[in-house]
Amino acid sequence: MTDDHDEPTVETDGGLTDDDIFATAEVGEQYRASVYRDVDYDSLEVAPETSDYPETDGKWGFREYEMPKVPKVSHIVGPSAIMLGASLGSGETMFWPTLIAQNGWGLYWAFWVGVITQFFINTELQRWTIATGESIFRGYDRLHGIWPWFFLIAGFFHIGWPGWVAGSSEVFAAWTGIVPRSEWWIIGVVSMIVIWLSYQAGPIVYNAIEKAQLVLMFVAIFGAIVLMFIAGSIGQLSNVPAGAVNFGALPPDMNIATFLGGLAYAGAGGYTNLAQGVWAREKGYGMGSYQGRVKNPLRGAEPEEVHGGFTFKPTEKNLKRWKQWWKVTQQEHFLTFVIGLLVVATIAMTISAEYASGTDQGAINMWLNVIIPELGVIQQQLLYLVIFVALFSTQYAQVEVFVRNSVDILYEGYGRAAGWSLPQTFLGLLTGFTLWGIIIIAGQFQQPWILLVIGAAIAGVMMWPYNALTVILNTTRMPEHTQPGWGRIAAMWWATGFFGYFSVLLIGNTFVTRLGLDAFSTTIGVVGSGPGGYALWVFALVVQIYTMYRSATAKVNASGTVEGADAAKGFLP
Numbered sequence: 001m002t003d004d005h006d007e008p009t010v011e012t013d014g015g016l017t018d019d020d021i022f023a024t025a026e027v028g029e030q031y032r033a034s035v036y037r038d039v040d041y042d043s044l045e046v047a048p049e050t051s052d053y054p055e056t057d058g059k060w061g062f063r064e065y066e067m068p069k070v071p072k073v074s075h076i077v078g079p080s081a082i083m084l085g086a087s088l089g090s091g092e093t094m095f096w097p098t099l100i101a102q103n104g105w106g107l108y109w110a111f112w113v114g115v116i117t118q119f120f121i122n123t124e125l126q127r128w129t130i131a132t133g134e135s136i137f138r139g140y141d142r143l144h145g146i147w148p149w150f151f152l153i154a155g156f157f158h159i160g161w162p163g164w165v166a167g168s169s170e171v172f173a174a175w176t177g178i179v180p181r182s183e184w185w186i187i188g189v190v191s192m193i194v195i196w197l198s199y200q201a202g203p204i205v206y207n208a209i210e211k212a213q214l215v216l217m218f219v220a221i222f223g224a225i226v227l228m229f230i231a232g233s234i235g236q237l238s239n240v241p242a243g244a245v246n247f248g249a250l251p252p253d254m255n256i257a258t259f260l261g262g263l264a265y266a267g268a269g270g271y272t273n274l275a276q277g278v279w280a281r282e283k284g285y286g287m288g289s290y291q292g293r294v295k296n297p298l299r300g301a302e303p304e305e306v307h308g309g310f311t312f313k314p315t316e317k318n319l320k321r322w323k324q325w326w327k328v329t330q331q332e333h334f335l336t337f338v339i340g341l342l343v344v345a346t347i348a349m350t351i352s353a354e355y356a357s358g359t360d361q362g363a364i365n366m367w368l369n370v371i372i373p374e375l376g377v378i379q380q381q382l383l384y385l386v387i388f389v390a391l392f393s394t395q396y397a398q399v400e401v402f403v404r405n406s407v408d409i410l411y412e413g414y415g416r417a418a419g420w421s422l423p424q425t426f427l428g429l430l431t432g433f434t435l436w437g438i439i440i441i442a443g444q445f446q447q448p449w450i451l452l453v454i455g456a457a458i459a460g461v462m463m464w465p466y467n468a469l470t471v472i473l474n475t476t477r478m479p480e481h482t483q484p485g486w487g488r489i490a491a492m493w494w495a496t497g498f499f500g501y502f503s504v505l506l507i508g509n510t511f512v513t514r515l516g517l518d519a520f521s522t523t524i525g526v527v528g529s530g531p532g533g534y535a536l537w538v539f540a541l542v543v544q545i546y547t548m549y550r551s552a553t554a555k556v557n558a559s560g561t562v563e564g565a566d567a568a569k570g571f572l573p
Contacts (some may be wrong), residue, residue, distance in 0.1 A: 005033055007434065009257075016317055016320065020069075020317055020320075021070060021317070021320050021321055021324055022069055022070050022071075023068075023069040023071045023075075023461070026260050027069065027071065028071035028072050028075040030104055031075040031076060031283070031284060031355075032070045032075055032280060033053055033207055034078075034204060034206055034207055034210075034283050034284050034293060034294055035068075035145065035283070035284030035289045036284060036289065036290075036291070037068070037284075037289050037290050037291055038304070039065060039290050039453065040151040040303075040307070041063055041240075041290075041305070042067055042309040044058075044063035044064060044247050045063065045064050046061040046062070046064070047061065047062045047064045047311045047313075050463040051149060051479055051558070051561035052313065052314050052479055052562055053311050053478070053479055054131070054132060054309070054311055054477050054478055054479060055142075055476070055477045055478070055547065056142070056293035056507065057142045057143070059117065059141075059142055060308045060309065061308070061309075062132060062238060062308070062309040062310060062311035063307070063308065063309070063310055063311070064310075064311055064312065064313060065287070065290060065310050065311075065312060066317075067286065067287065067312040067317075067321040067322055067325070068284075068286065068287075068289050068321070068336055069316040069323050070321055070324040070328060071111075071328070072328070072340065073328040073331040073332050073335070075338055076283060076285065076328060076329075076332050077214070077277060077332055078214070078283050078332075079126075079210075079279035079280050079282075079285075079332070079333075080122075080276075080333045080336035080337040080338075080401065081210065081213050081214050081217045081272075081285055082209065082210060082213045082275075082279055082342075082397055083122065083267075083268055083272070083275070083276055083279075083333075083337050083397075083565060084336060084337050084340045084341065085213040085216055085217060085396065085397040086265050086268045086275075086394055086395055086397035086398060086401060087268045087270045087272075087341055087394070087397070088220055088341075088344060088389075088390035088391075088393055088394055089164050089168065089204075089390040089391035089392070089394025089399050091168065091392060092341055092344055092345035092348065092390070092433055093175060093344065093348045093363075093386070093387060093390040093391070094167075094265070094363035094364075094391075095346070095348060095363065096111050096345055096348070096360070097348040097349050097351070097352035097353075097363070097366075097485060098350040098352065098361075098363045098366055100352055100353050100360070101349075101352040101353055101356040101358070101359050101366065102358065102359060102360070103254065104243075104251075104353075104357075105236075105239040105240065105242065105243035105246075105349075105353065105564070106242075106243055106246045106249045106251075107243065107246075107249070107250070107251075108239075108240060108243030108244050108246070108349070109243060109244055109245060109246045109248075109249070110249050111345065112244060113190055113247075113266075114159050114266025114267075115264075115266045115267055115341050115342060115535075116265075116338070117266035117275065117337050117491070117495050117498070118131070118266065118268070118337075119333060119334060119337070120488060120491040120492060120495065121463070121467060121470070121492070121495050122267075122273055122276045122328055122333055122337065123272060123329060124470050124471065124474060124484060124492060125273060125276045125277045125470060126276055126280045126329055126333075127276065127279050127283065127326075127474050127478075127482070127484065128277060128470075128473060128478075129277040129280045129285060129286070130280065130286030130288065130322075130325055130326070131286065131311070131322070131478060131482040132285065132287055132309040132310055132311060133281065133286070133288045133289075133290055133291045133307070133309060133310040134280070134286035134308075135277050135278045135281055135408050135412075136276075136277040136470070136551075137151070137274070137278075137405070137409050137412065138309065138412060139410050139473045139477070140172065140469055140473065141412070141413070141478060143279055143469060143473060143477075143524050144222070144427075145413075147465075147469060148409040148412075148413055149409065149413065150465075151271065151274060151405070151408055151409070151462065151466065152405070152409045152410070152460045153400075154270075154271065154380065154458050154461075155270070155271030155274075155402060155405060155406065155462075156402070156406075157269045157458045157460065158270040158272075158458045158459050159270070159271055159272070159398045159401060159402050160402065160436075161440065162188075162395065162398075162436070162437035162440055162441060164187075164348070164391055164394045164395035165188045165191050165363050165391075165392075165395040165437065165441060166184065166188060166191060166428075166441070167363075167391045168187075168188075168191065168388055168391030168392040168394075168395055169184040169186075169187035169188040169385050169441075170184040170187075170192055170368075171364070171367070171368065171384060171388045171391060172184075172187050172388050172392075173187055174368050174384070175381075175384035175385075175388060183440050185442060185444055187457050188441040188442075189393065189438050189442050189549070191392065192434050192437045192438050193434075193438070193442065195395070195396050195399050195434065196430065196431065196434045198212055198396075199249065199296065199430060200296060200299070201294055202296070202299070203300075203301035204293050204294075204295060204301070205278070205293070205294045205295065205296055205301040205426065206282035206283070206293055206294065207399050209396075211398055212281075212396065213396070213397065216389050216392070216393040216396070217336075217340060217393070217490065219385070219386075219389050220344055220386055220389045220390055220393065221340055221343055221344055223382055223385055223386040224344045224347040224348065224386050225343065225344065225347065226382060227347065227351070227382045227386060228347045228350055228351070229377065230379055231253040231351055231354070231375060231379045231383070232354065233347075233350040233351045233353070233354040233355070234350065235354075235433065236349070236350035236351075236353050236354050237239060237346075237350060238312070239353070247324035247554060253436075260462040266341075267337075268397075269459040269460065269463065270458060270459030270460070270461070270462055270463060271397065271401060271402070271405060271462065272397070272401045272459075272532050272552075273402045273463070273466075274401075274405055275400070275404055275405050278404050278405060278408055279404070280329070282294070282404075285311065285325065286325045286329075286331060287310040287311070288321075290307065290310055290515050291306050291307060291310075292305045292306045292422075292549060293305025293308075294407075294422060294423055294426045294428070296421050296423065296481060297421070297423045297424055297427055298427065299373060301423075302427060303421070303422065303423050305454065306411075306412075306422060314404065314481050314562050314563070314564065314565065314568075316564060316567055317495070318337075319481055319564060319565070319567040319568040320568075322481065322482060322568045323567065323568045323569065323570045323573075324570075325566075326570065326573065327570055327571060329536055330571070330572060334483075336486075344390070349526060351371060351383070352371065354364065355370065355374050355375075355523065356370045356371050361522055365468075369389055371383070372384070381559070382419070398435070399430075399433060402433060403426065403429050403430045403433055404426075406429060407422070407426045407429055410425065410429075411425050413474060423510060424516050435451045443527075448527065449519070457536045460499060460506065461499075461502075461503045461506065461507070462501045463499045464496065464499040464503045464543075466491060467495045467496040467499055468496045468543060468547040469490065471484070471489060471493070471496065471551045472547060472548060472550050472551055472554075474551075475489065475550070475551040475552075475558075476551070476553050479558065479561070479565075480558040480561050480562040480565045481561075481562050481564075481567075481568040482558065482564040482568070483554075483555060483558060484572040484573065486555070487556060488572060488573070489551055489552070489573065492551075493544075493547065493551075496543075496544060496547050498546050500540040500543055500544055501540065503540070504522055504533075504536045504537055504539075504540045504549065505522050505524070507520075507522075508520050508521055508522030508529070508530075508532075508536055509522070509534060510532050511532070517532065518530060519531050519532040519533070520532035520533050520536065522534050522536060522537070523563060
C-alpha cells in the first residue's frame with residue numbers, strides 16, 4: 001500500500017508517523033462508495049465508566065475499538081452534498097432571492113450569518129456520530145427517551161407534506177410544455193415514482209442517493225455560474241459587500257417573523273439538519289465506519305448490522321486520528337455545503353435583483369412570470385434547468401431525510417427489540433411515504449391550514465431544543481478530548497438563543513393571528529408584549545441560562561481529566 005500524502009512520511013511525537021494516522025490512497029478511495037468495517041461487536045470490551053470515555057447514563061454501554069485512519073477530504077464528500085440539495089430549493093432559490101428582490105441587498109448580511117450558523121450546527125450534529133458511531137437520535141435518547149419521538153412527530157409536520165415536488169413539477173411543466181402548467185400534478189406523480197426507483201439503483205441505499213445528489217449539485221452550481229454571466233446580472237455583485245456588512249439593518253415595514261424565518265432557512269433547517277449525523281454514519285465517518293449501512297432487500301443484498309455505541313481509548317494515536325477526522329469533516333461541510341449555498345444563492349439573488357426588483361410575487365411566480373419572460377431563449381432554458389434542479393433536489397432530499405431519520409428513530413426505539421428487519425423497515429417506510437405523496441399530489445389536495453401553519457413554524461421552532469440538546473450532549477456526555485472547544489460552545493449558545501428568540505416571536509404571532517389570543521402577543525423588543533408573551537420570553541430565558549450553565553459547567557469540570565487531551569485539539573475543535 002502507498003501513502004496517500006504527497007509529502008514524505010514524518011515521525012511525530014511518540015514515534016507515530018503519517019502512516020499511523022492517515023489512510024492510504026487505496027483505503028481512502030473506498031470512502032467514495034461509503035465504508036463498513038465488520039467487527040465482532042459482542043466480543044469487544046465494554047468501555048469502563050471513567051472520564052476517558054463517554055457517559056452511558058445507565059443505558060447501553062460503549063464498546064472499545066480503534067479510531068479508523070483518516071482519508072483525504074476529497075474521499076469523504078457526500079453527506080453535505082445531500083444537505084446542499086435539501087437547501088437549494090428552499091431558502092436559496094426561493095425565499096432569499098425573493099426577499100432580496102423585494103427589499104434590496106441590505107439584507108444580505110442576514111443570509112451569510114445564517115449559513116455560517118448552520119455550519120456550526122451541522123458539524124456539531126456530526127460530532128456524536130464520529131466519536132461513537134451512534135446517530136444523534138441515540139445521543140438524544142441518552143439524555144431522555146422522549147426526545148427522538150418528539151423529533152419524529154415534529155419532523156412529520158415539517159416535511160411530511162410533499163410540497164416541494166409541486167414547485168419543481170410546475171417549473172418542469174412550464175419549461176417543457178409536456179403537460180399544461182395547470183396539470184403539473186402529472187409530473188409530480190412521475191417525480192415521486194422516479195425518486196422511489198432511484199433507491200433501487202444499487203444494493204447500498206445511501207450510495208445511490210449520494211451519487212444522484214452529487215450530480216444535481218454540480219448541475220445547479222455550474223448552471224448558476226454560467227447563468228450569471230449570460231443573464232447580465234453579474235453587475236449586481238458590486239452590491240454584495242455593502243449588504244454583507246450591513247449588520248442589523250431591516251426595512252421598516254418588514255414582518256419580523258418572515259425575516260427570522262428566512263434566517264432559519266439560510267440552509268436546510270428543521271428535521272433536515274438532523275439527518276447530517278445519520279448520513280455521516282452511513283458514509284463511514286470515524287467510528288461510524290463500524291456501523292452497518294442500510295441495504296436494499298429487493299437487490300438481495302446481505303444486511304449489515306447497526307450496533308450499539310463505540311468509543312476509543314485516548315491513546316496518542318487515537319487522539320491524533322480524532323483531530324484529523326474532525327478537520328476533514330469540517331472541510332467537507334464547509335467546501336460543499338457553505339460554499340455551494342453561498343454561490344448558488346448569491347447568483348440567484350443577483351438575477352432576482354436585476355429583473356424583479358420591487359416584486360410582490362411569490363417565489364415560483366417571480367421566476368416563471370416575471371424574470372423568465374425578460375430573458376433570451378438560451379438564458380430562459382438554463383434558468384428553467386437550474387430552478388427545476390434546485391426544487392427537485394430538495395424534494396428528493398426531503399424524502400430521504402424523512403425516511404432516514406424516521407427509520408432510525410422507529411427501529412432503534414422499538415423495532416430492534418420487536419425483531420424488525422432494518423432494511424425492510426426502510427423500504428416499507430420509503431414506499432409508504434412515496435404512496436402518501438402520490439395520493440396527495442394526484443388528488444390535488446390543498447395542504448390543511450393547520451399543517452401549513454405548523455409546518456412553516458416547526459422547522460425553526462424544533463431547532464431551538466435540538467441546538468440546546470446538542471451542545472449539552474456534546475459537553476456533558478463526551479470526554480474532554482472529544483468535547484467542542486469554547487468557540488464552538490459559544491456558537492451553539494448563539495444558535496440556541498437565536499432560535500429561541502425566533503420561536504417565541506413565531507409562537508406569539510401564531511397565538512394572536514390564528515387563535516385570537518392577544519394576551520400572548522410578543523414584540524421584537526420584548527417590552528410591550530402581552531402577559532402570555534412575557535411568560536414565553538421568561539421560558540426562553542430559562543432555557544438559555546440552563547443550556548449555558550450545563551454546557552459551561554461540564555466543559556470546566558472535564559478540563560484536565562484526560563491525559564494528553566491537547567493532542568486532539570486543532571482548528572475549530
